Amino acid sequence: MSPEHWTRPSRPDERDRIADTAVPAATSATPTREQVIAGLRATSEGGADLVQLLTPEGQRVSHPDFDIDITDEQLRGMYRDMVLVRRADREGNALQRQGQLGIWVPLLGQEAAQIGAGRALLPQDMAFPSYREHGVAWCRGIDPTELLGIFRGTDHGSWDPNETGMGLYTIVIGNQCVNATGYAMGQKFEGKVGNSGDDATANEATMVFFGDGATSQGDVHEGMVWASVYDAPVVFFCQNNQWAISEPTERQSRIPLYERAKGYGFPGIRVDGNDVLASLAVSRWAMNEARQGNGPLLIEAFTYRMDAHTTSDDATRYRMGDELEAWKLKDPIERLRVHLLREQIADQEFLDGVETEADELAARFRQFCVDMSDPPPERIFSAAYAEESPVVAAQREDYLDYLSGFADSGHDTEGSVR
Amino acid sequence: MAAPTMESTGSSTTPTQTVTIAKGLNMALRNAMERDPKVLVMGEDVGKLGGVFRITDGLQKDFGEHRVLDTPLAESGIIGTAIGLAMRGFRPVCEIQFDGFIFPGFDQIVSQLSKMHYRSQGKVKVPVVIRVPFGGGIGAVEHHSESPESLFAHVAGLKVVSCSNPVDAYWMLQQAIDCDDPVLFFEPKRRYWEKGQLDPEAEHLPLVSSAVLRTGSDVTVATYGPMVKTCMDAATAAEEDGNDIEVIDLRSLSPLDLGPVAESVRRTGRLVVVSESPPESSVTSEVATRVQQECFYSLEAPVLRVNGFDTPYPPSKLEEGYLPDLDRVLDAVDRSLAY
Numbered sequence: 001m002s003p004e005h006w007t008r009p010s011r012p013d014e015r016d017r018i019a020d021t022a023v024p025a026a027t028s029a030t031p032t033r034e035q036v037i038a039g040l041r042a043t044s045e046g047g048a049d050l051v052q053l054l055t056p057e058g059q060r061v062s063h064p065d066f067d068i069d070i071t072d073e074q075l076r077g078m079y080r081d082m083v084l085v086r087r088a089d090r091e092g093n094a095l096q097r098q099g100q101l102g103i104w105v106p107l108l109g110q111e112a113a114q115i116g117a118g119r120a121l122l123p124q125d126m127a128f129p130s131y132r133e134h135g136v137a138w139c140r141g142i143d144p145t146e147l148l149g150i151f152r153g154t155d156h157g158s159w160d161p162n163e164t165g166m167g168l169y170t171i172v173i174g175n176q177c178v179n180a181t182g183y184a185m186g187q188k189f190e191g192k193v194g195n196s197g198d199d200a201t202a203n204e205a206t207m208v209f210f211g212d213g214a215t216s217q218g219d220v221h222e223g224m225v226w227a228s229v230y231d232a233p234v235v236f237f238c239q240n241n242q243w244a245i246s247e248p249t250e251r252q253s254r255i256p257l258y259e260r261a262k263g264y265g266f267p268g269i270r271v272d273g274n275d276v277l278a279s280l281a282v283s284r285w286a287m288n289e290a291r292q293g294n295g296p297l298l299i300e301a302f303t304y305r306m307d308a309h310t311t312s313d314d315a316t317r318y319r320m321g322d323e324l325e326a327w328k329l330k331d332p333i334e335r336l337r338v339h340l341l342r343e344q345i346a347d348q349e350f351l352d353g354v355e356t357e358a359d360e361l362a363a364r365f366r367q368f369c370v371d372m373s374d375p376p377p378e379r380i381f382s383a384a385y386a387e388e389s390p391v392v393a394a395q396r397e398d399y400l401d402y403l404s405g406f407a408d409s410g411h412d413t414e415g416s417v418r
Numbered sequence: 419m420a421a422p423t424m425e426s427t428g429s430s431t432t433p434t435q436t437v438t439i440a441k442g443l444n445m446a447l448r449n450a451m452e453r454d455p456k457v458l459v460m461g462e463d464v465g466k467l468g469g470v471f472r473i474t475d476g477l478q479k480d481f482g483e484h485r486v487l488d489t490p491l492a493e494s495g496i497i498g499t500a501i502g503l504a505m506r507g508f509r510p511v512c513e514i515q516f517d518g519f520i521f522p523g524f525d526q527i528v529s530q531l532s533k534m535h536y537r538s539q540g541k542v543k544v545p546v547v548i549r550v551p552f553g554g555g556i557g558a559v560e561h562h563s564e565s566p567e568s569l570f571a572h573v574a575g576l577k578v579v580s581c582s583n584p585v586d587a588y589w590m591l592q593q594a595i596d597c598d599d600p601v602l603f604f605e606p607k608r609r610y611w612e613k614g615q616l617d618p619e620a621e622h623l624p625l626v627s628s629a630v631l632r633t634g635s636d637v638t639v640a641t642y643g644p645m646v647k648t649c650m651d652a653a654t655a656a657e658e659d660g661n662d663i664e665v666i667d668l669r670s671l672s673p674l675d676l677g678p679v680a681e682s683v684r685r686t687g688r689l690v691v692v693s694e695s696p697p698e699s700s701v702t703s704e705v706a707t708r709v710q711q712e713c714f715y716s717l718e719a720p721v722l723r724v725n726g727f728d729t730p731y732p733p734s735k736l737e738e739g740y741l742p743d744l745d746r747v748l749d750a751v752d753r754s755l756a757y
Contacts, residue, residue: 128502155539156533156536156537156538157537157538160538160541161505161538161541161542162541162542167505168537168538168542170530172525172529172530175498175525175526175529175530177498178494178495178497178498178499178501178502178526179498179499179501179502179505179530180502181495181498181499181502182498182499182500182501182502182503182504182505182506183502183503183505183506184502185499185502185503186502186503186505186506186507186508187506189484189503189508190506218492218494218522219494219495219498219525219526222490222492222494222495222498223495223498225490225492225495226489226490226495226499229490382536382539383535383536383538383539383540384535384536384574384575385535385575385577385599386535386540386543386545386597386598386599387597387598387599389673390626390673390675391672391673391674392574392673
């Protein structure tokens with residue numbers, strides 16, 4: 001779509017005048033506000049600028065700027081990634097329903113966006129997630145069982161960001177965008193950007209993940225301003241899954257989200273977030289640009305949250321069933337499966353093998369969850385400060401002393417609460 | 419808590435000199451930046467201008483634009499990027515221009531900065547210092563004279579400190595930068611130009627410690643930041659009435675080093691807590707509560723407080739009445755002694 005399509009009158013009187021003249025939609029050069037919004041909602045195909053390499057029917061298509069070299073083995077690997085991550089995600093939902101988890105944040109439908117982006121990261125890169133990035137975590141080598149503590153209430157994230165190259169989940173919407181930009185500024189200040197040579201680790205970049213709803217937050221704006229003026233090697237990866245709990249994307253923006261990048265002075269691009277190949281290709285390109293010192297980029301992965309926002313949400317209250325049915329036809333896993341079979345890149349034996357592996361992962365995931373013990377009471381006080389606070393130390397001592405006064409309390413400061 | 423012991427200095431030799439609090443802070447930043455290339459100074463106007471109070475004067479010229487960052491104008495961005503830089507191994511020192519402007523950054527402070535270490539169980543350290551010129555008495559417009567320190571003292575995971583003299587300015591800021599915890603560093607802006615003798619070779623207190631500035635036997639006065647000078651002046655004036663006032667500078671507001679205060683109250687039996695902030699749910703509330711818990715049988719009078727009021731900060735023509743002055747402190751001392 002051309003930028004002119006989005007040009008709209010800004011003064012109310014002019015808008016009123018156009019509304020009064022009731023220009024028919026099909027012939028109007030300047031769309032009304034309603035048409036603009038309708039246009040946004042009608043972007044279920046993502047619009048003309050959408051980068052796509054694999055159609056919903058599973059057919060490879062070419063793109064002038066984003067062709068991709070990928071081996072059959074890598075294709076099979078990404079299929080495996082998506083199937084396993086989805087299975088762990090579905091198990092997470094089930095565990096919540098069975099009372100094993102306090103809440104679960106479903107990934108369903110966003111596997112391609114996350115696996116494509118995650119597989120574009122190199123070991124030395126850094127990822128800053130929101131709280132739905134189970135697929136990115138998988139790509140960073142974080143076992144799905146490590147996600148469980150957050151949702152069971154035993155920890156706030158168990159992996160080491162320094163070792164995995166993945167920050168802990170961020171629940172306050174958009175906060176991580178400025179944190180990621182700061183980290184990327186540090187990568188640049190340390191001279192880890194724009195180096196040539198054979199050393200594959202000579203350059204680094206950061207990718208930060210957030211949703212369409214987050215784009216309304218000031219921190220996303222500030223992150224982009226900082227990234228721009230410091231040319232920070234950060235790729236903003238927005239998963240537009242169409243809904244911020246019950247608020248649709250048009251409640252966040254009057255223009256497609258990727259076009260906002262222009263206002264910050266860096267490229268923005270919209271990719272089919274249900275196409276793992278396109279997600280990988282665009283993410284690779286963007287991360288390379290950042291690593292080479294060409295500054296930040298914004299990727300809008302146009303996708304769909306096929307489940308509720310969380311297990312506490314009831315998506316049937318705010319969205320139509322046929323919307324979900326339409327998006328099921330664009331399922332990211334199904335389209336790659338069809339492609340693998342049609343092109344004889346994988347056979348049924350491979351697919352069955354992945355299914356078996358998924359079953360095993362699900363069983364291990366479940367068993368790990370139900371076996372998790374509650375942390376001991378002193379965990380309340382653990383690592384509140386790097387240098388222990390005498391106030392907290394006194395409170396811990398008092399509390400443990402108080403607990404020890406219960407003869408049959410079962411509180412054991414060495415182990416878990418029984 | 420045991421009485422703090424003095425820390426000996428390892429700094430290079432320079433003779434004792436007369437410096438202002440502002441100069442002490444500037445010297446501290448310079449020392450920290452020279453010692454550790456990972457120390458960054460960042461904020462609005464901290465570079466070419468040297469900060470609106472000139473605390474960062476000359477630093478950008480000597481350390482460059484990547485060590486002293488003139489940032490875009492947004493506090494959440496300043497603090498949020500400092501967190502990311504700290505995760506990368508830097509030690510950023512953020513300047514917030516005025517106390518009332520810290521609130522756009524409040525979310526990053528309470529949601530991320532204060533919790534990162536706990537969330538990660540120590541795997542992620544965020545040694546960020548946020549310098550905040552605070553308090554009234556400079557005749558400024560709205561949002562330029564507030565005392566928000568109690569809001570931050572209430573946030574677990576943060577250290578909150580305030581200096582009151584050039585020696586503490588010099589040492590406490592360096593200690594805050596060296597500290598692996600995030601530190602809110604409150605600077606008494608109306609005292610920036612107060613002078614004192616600074617001997618960089620002399621021993622100094624640890625960051626988390628309160629200090630007895632003046633011994634006395636009749637009433638203990640505990641305070642911090644800009645009110646320290648007021649309370650010292652009040653103690654001098656009280657001498658004329660024959661009252662012997664002990665003055666304690668709390669220095670660290672969170673965690674509090676209550677030991678010297680409690681010890682003092684056990685001798686004097688009386689405590690007046692003084693600060694410019696609104697009294698309700700404040701640092702002064704915390705001191706009063708803990709002293710009555712720990713020194714109940716020693717108290718001869720209820721713990722009294724002298725604060726600003728539970729109102730938004732008034733227009734500057736009224737701040738003389740809002741800010742505790744020498745007479746209000748003496749009035750509280752008299753009321754305490756009257757029990």
